Amino acid sequence: MNITRWVLTSILGLVYIIPVYAEKADSVTQFGITWTFDKEYEVGQFVNGDYWVVGPVMIASVSPQPGPPQIDETVRFNYIRDFINQYGDTELQNDTTMRNGSMVNPNWGPGQGYDSGSKSYNSSLSISFPYTLNPSESLISTVSHTTLPNTPLLPFYSELSRSVLKTAAILTCLDSVPPDDAFRPPYASTWKPLYRAGDLKRELLPNLEPVSRTPGIAEMEKLVERPWLDHINNWMLGGTAPTENLASYGREFCRTVSLVGLRLMLEGTEAEKEKLLLGFVQLGIDLHGLRKAGAMWHMGGGITSGRKWPVVFASLLLDDEEMKIFPGASEFHEDQQTYYGVSWTGETALWQMVKHHGTAPMYEHRNPADYSDIDYRSHSYRHCCTGLAWIGEALGALLIEARQTWNHDAFFDYCDRFMNEPTDPYREAGLSYNLLGKAFDPFVQNMWDAYRDSVPEQPGATNNMKWLTYYYTGDENAPSSTSGEHRDLHQMILSQNHPNPFHSQTNISYYVQQAGSVELSIRDMDGRKIATLVNGHRAAGHQSCHWDASSCDGGVYFCTLKTSSGYSQTIKMVLFQ
Numbered sequence: 001m002n003i004t005r006w007v008l009t010s011i012l013g014l015v016y017i018i019p020v021y022a023e024k025a026d027s028v029t030q031f032g033i034t035w036t037f038d039k040e041y042e043v044g045q046f047v048n049g050d051y052w053v054v055g056p057v058m059i060a061s062v063s064p065q066p067g068p069p070q071i072d073e074t075v076r077f078n079y080i081r082d083f084i085n086q087y088g089d090t091e092l093q094n095d096t097t098m099r100n101g102s103m104v105n106p107n108w109g110p111g112q113g114y115d116s117g118s119k120s121y122n123s124s125l126s127i128s129f130p131y132t133l134n135p136s137e138s139l140i141s142t143v144s145h146t147t148l149p150n151t152p153l154l155p156f157y158s159e160l161s162r163s164v165l166k167t168a169a170i171l172t173c174l175d176s177v178p179p180d181d182a183f184r185p186p187y188a189s190t191w192k193p194l195y196r197a198g199d200l201k202r203e204l205l206p207n208l209e210p211v212s213r214t215p216g217i218a219e220m221e222k223l224v225e226r227p228w229l230d231h232i233n234n235w236m237l238g239g240t241a242p243t244e245n246l247a248s249y250g251r252e253f254c255r256t257v258s259l260v261g262l263r264l265m266l267e268g269t270e271a272e273k274e275k276l277l278l279g280f281v282q283l284g285i286d287l288h289g290l291r292k293a294g295a296m297w298h299m300g301g302g303i304t305s306g307r308k309w310p311v312v313f314a315s316l317l318l319d320d321e322e323m324k325i326f327p328g329a330s331e332f333h334e335d336q337q338t339y340y341g342v343s344w345t346g347e348t349a350l351w352q353m354v355k356h357h358g359t360a361p362m363y364e365h366r367n368p369a370d371y372s373d374i375d376y377r378s379h380s381y382r383h384c385c386t387g388l389a390w391i392g393e394a395l396g397a398l399l400i401e402a403r404q405t406w407n408h409d410a411f412f413d414y415c416d417r418f419m420n421e422p423t424d425p426y427r428e429a430g431l432s433y434n435l436l437g438k439a440f441d442p443f444v445q446n447m448w449d450a451y452r453d454s455v456p457e458q459p460g461a462t463n464n465m466k467w468l469t470y471y472y473t474g475d476e477n478a479p480s481s482t483s484g485e486h487r488d489l490h491q492m493i494l495s496q497n498h499p500n501p502f503h504s505q506t507n508i509s510y511y512v513q514q515a516g517s518v519e520l521s522i523r524d525m526d527g528r529k530i531a532t533l534v535n536g537h538r539a540a541g542h543q544s545c546h547w548d549a550s551s552c553d554g555g556v557y558f559c560t561l562k563t564s565s566g567y568s569q570t571i572k573m574v575l576f577q
Contacts, residue, residue, distance in 0.1 A: 022177050028053070030169040031226060031244070033141045034063045038130070042177060046184040047197045048282040049225065055173040059131045062141050064100040066126070071146055076164075079148040080117060083162060087357055091239035092148075092162065093119050099144040101126045104137050106231045107189055108295040108501075108574075114142045117164040118239040120232055135175035138187040140229065142168045142242065152243045152252075153222065167244040170227050183282055186289020188231055195285055197278060200317045202270060204400050210266045211446035217276055220263045223256050224279030231290060235303055250333060251389045254306030255440055257283070258392020261313060262447050265399050277317075284314025288323050291331065292525070292556055294501050294574030298336040298467070300355035302385025308332040309393035312402050322525060326407040331572060334390055338410040339466035341365060345425045349413035351387070353378040354467060368429040383435040387418040392444040398455040409461045419448060465569060494561040494569040497547075501574035504550040508533070510561050515540045517564035522547065522573075525556050549575050 024040040028051045038058040045051055073096075080092040097116040103125055106112070111122030133139050142165050149160035170187050178194055185192035228246040230237065238248035247253045260280050264273055287295075288311050297304035308331070315323035326332075341350045343364040353360035356377060363375040371379070394415040397406055406412070419437055426433035439445040495509040512518060520534035530552065533545045549557075554577035562568040 022054075028171065031167045032064075032143055033167070033169045035059055035139070035141065035171050036061045036063070044177065046172075046178070046182055048184055048278050050170050050172065050184045050227070050282075052172045052174050052178060052184070053133070054176060056132055056134045057173060059129055059133055059139065059171075061129050062100075062102060064143055066098065066100045066102060066129070066141075068096045069099050069144075069146070073146055075147040076117070076145065079162070083148075089235075091119050091236035092117055092164070093121075095121065097121070097123060098126055100142055101144075102129075102131075102139060102141040103127065104131075104133070104139055105189055106140065106187070108231050108233050108290055108293045110232065110234050110236075112232060112240050114140075114168075114240060115144045115164040117144070118236060120234070120236045120240060133171070133173040135173050136190055136192045137173045138185070138192070139171045139173070140168055140187060140227070141171070142166075145243070150243050152247065153245070161241075161243045161248055163239055163241050163243050163248050165229075165240050165242040168227055168229050168242045183278070183285055186286050186292070187227060188286070188289045188295075189293040191289060191292045195281075195318055195320070197281075199319065200277070200281065201319055202277070202317070204316055206265045206399055207268075208266050208399075208451060211443065211450050213442040213446055214266060215259060215263060215443055217263070217268065217272060220260050221276050221279060224260055224276065224283055228283055228286065230287065230307070231293075231295070233295070235299055238303070250301075250303045250305035251385045251440070253304075254309075254389040254393060255444075257306045257309050258389065258396065258444055259441060261309060261396035262392050262399075262444060265396065280310060281314045281317055284310035284312075284323075287311045288314065294556060294572075296331050296572065297333050298331070298354065299333070300353055300360060301381055302389075304333040305386060305389060306333075306393065308334060308406070309397060312397060312406055313400070316400060316402055316405060324405050325525075326405065334386075334393075334411050335408040335465075336467040337386060338408070338414040340410050340413075340464065341466075344368070345422075347417055347421070349410050349417045351382045351414060352467075353381050356381070368431055379431055383432055387415065388435055388438055388440045390415055391419060391439040391448055392441070395444070395448055395452060395455070398458070399451065401456050401458045404459045404461065407461045407463065409464050410466075412460075416452075419452075463568060463570075494559070494571055496571055497559065497573050501576050502549075503576050504548065506547050506549065506573065506575075507544060508547060508559060509544040512538050512540050512543060512563075518543075519560075519562045520545065521560055521562075523558045523560065525558075530557075553577060 022042050022044040025043045026040045027034055027036040028043055030051060038060045041057050042054040043051060077094055080094050083092060084090050095116040099115055101114040103113045104127055110120060111125050112120050113122060113125030145164055145166045149162045152161040172184055179196055181197040183195045185194055226245040229242060241248035247256055264277055287307050297307045336354055337351055339350055340348055342348060343350055344367045350364045352362045360374050360378050363378050394412055403412060421436050423433040423436055439448055497506045497508045518534055518538040521529055522531040523529050533547060552575060554575050557573045557575060558570050559573055560568055560570045
């Protein structure tokens with residue numbers, strides 16, 4: 001049975017589009033995927049259209065059937081056999097163990113159980129049917145592609161997709177019927193809060209006059225109507241991004257959320273924009289759920305842009321204080337790649353690639369005559385794959401006065417620089433410059449031209465940080481940058497704990513540039529201090545300590561390093577118990 005009836009309703013003067021439910025059914029179908037139960041159960045749809053079922057429920061089968069391919073895959077086989085990218089890599093493999101696979105409550109990590117045609121496949125993560133789905137479990141089922149490559153959903157993406165997955169749908173098991181206006185809880189891990197559409201602060205959205213090349217609402221709705229699977233924590237995530245659900249590369253991911261976010265800020269009735277709004281907030285909820293599971297999108301290059309904006313948007317529209325916590329530059333791609341310094345042209349909001357087939361050191365302070373091969377690659381990625389896609393999310397955040405919530409001013413200042421930077425120095429140095437000053441999408445460009453100069457005055461970040469990649473050389477007097485060049489160190493550097501995620505025990509290293517008072521403390525997601533690891537005078541140099549978390553519950557924790565001068569730095573740590 002497939003429930004597809006929708007109604008308009010008004011609550012306190014606000015208009016909602018909600019599904020008609022609850023009903024009893026022995027199966028439900030969405031996006032070409034059918035879950036068949038052993039008997040009838042109470043079922044319905046969340047406000048974004050995804051299904052829930054009151055359980056425990058026995059899932060007797062799923063269609064398409066998971067397992068080895070049932071039809072000829074010669075075209076797919078030949079493509080995978082011959083494909084290799086320009087860096088000599090491939091995330092694909094010709095393995096016929098699994099197609100159309102399913103997972104339950106996936107964690108942020110390197111593996112998936114959907115399709116063995118990706119090297120990220122881990123057979124232990126696939127579930128088999130019949131399967132008893134319990135309350136607080138999210139079942140993700142997929143449809144695999146039988147041929148490769150394929151045209152992605154997004155018409156503005158200029159390349160074919162090599163993802164092995166076509167689409168995905170989510171069935172969530174609850175212990176009781178949810179409120180009529182409930183969003184689907186995050187699909188990752190076991191944290192399953194029910195956010196509600198009735199809590200959305202729609203008044204935060206401006207009602208701006210449309211600009212030239214404004215996309216239609218229906219066109220934007222298609223981009224966020226299906227779940228965005230984003231739980232793979234390495235560069236192979238693009239190989240399993242369902243082509244009918246989301247973009248596989250960070251630039252296009254970021255362009256998508258930029259287009260959707262800006263479209264919501266233009267004129268239109270609440271009813272006209274409601275489905276798009278609900279889809280975009282649902283995306284933010286899912287990404288925040290991944291944060292709670294330990295996600296950190298900072299893989300370098302251009303691969304993981306765009307994840308922060310939907311979370312910031314959802315946190316403000318839902319007015320959720322816990323969701324609004326953004327501790328620094330450690331979680332998100334854009335923040336890791338932007339920082340304050342001085343470039344060879346005198347600019348102060350700078351960009352770094354961080355890593356790409358190895359460490360990519362800071363380079364913008366150097367004259368191009370001294371560039372290394374990796375510096376030239378960094379420069380090309382600064383132009384082709386990051387800044388020109390960030391413009392829309394930066395503008396959207398400023399339009400809803402989210403700069404302080406975003407909590408990383410260098411990102412906004414870098415976007416301003418990118419759109420206004422003189423090109424003469426680059427031309428004279430023989431470097432590419434033709435993409436400077438342009439947003440990738442004409443609609444975003446026109447919105448920037450029309451509204452950037454009139455965004456509301458608003459406070460900025462409370463703690464600007466700079467991502468540094470260091471390794472310890474044994475020299476107690478100074479840390480060693482991977483490049484050994486100019487660096488802005490402030491008073492200290494707090495390295496990411498290792499291992500992370502971790503079980504019970506982890507090590508934390510930090511560097512103090514000048515001797516002084518240092519405090520290193522641990523807080524939980526509610527802000528409660530649960531441990532103080534260091535509190536006192538420390539000499540300059542490399543320091544380390546150990547945290548025994550065996551008595552703590554599994555989850556996300558924040559480690560903060562502070563000095564007596566007021567400087568602080570925070571990292572996120574994930575404890576598995």
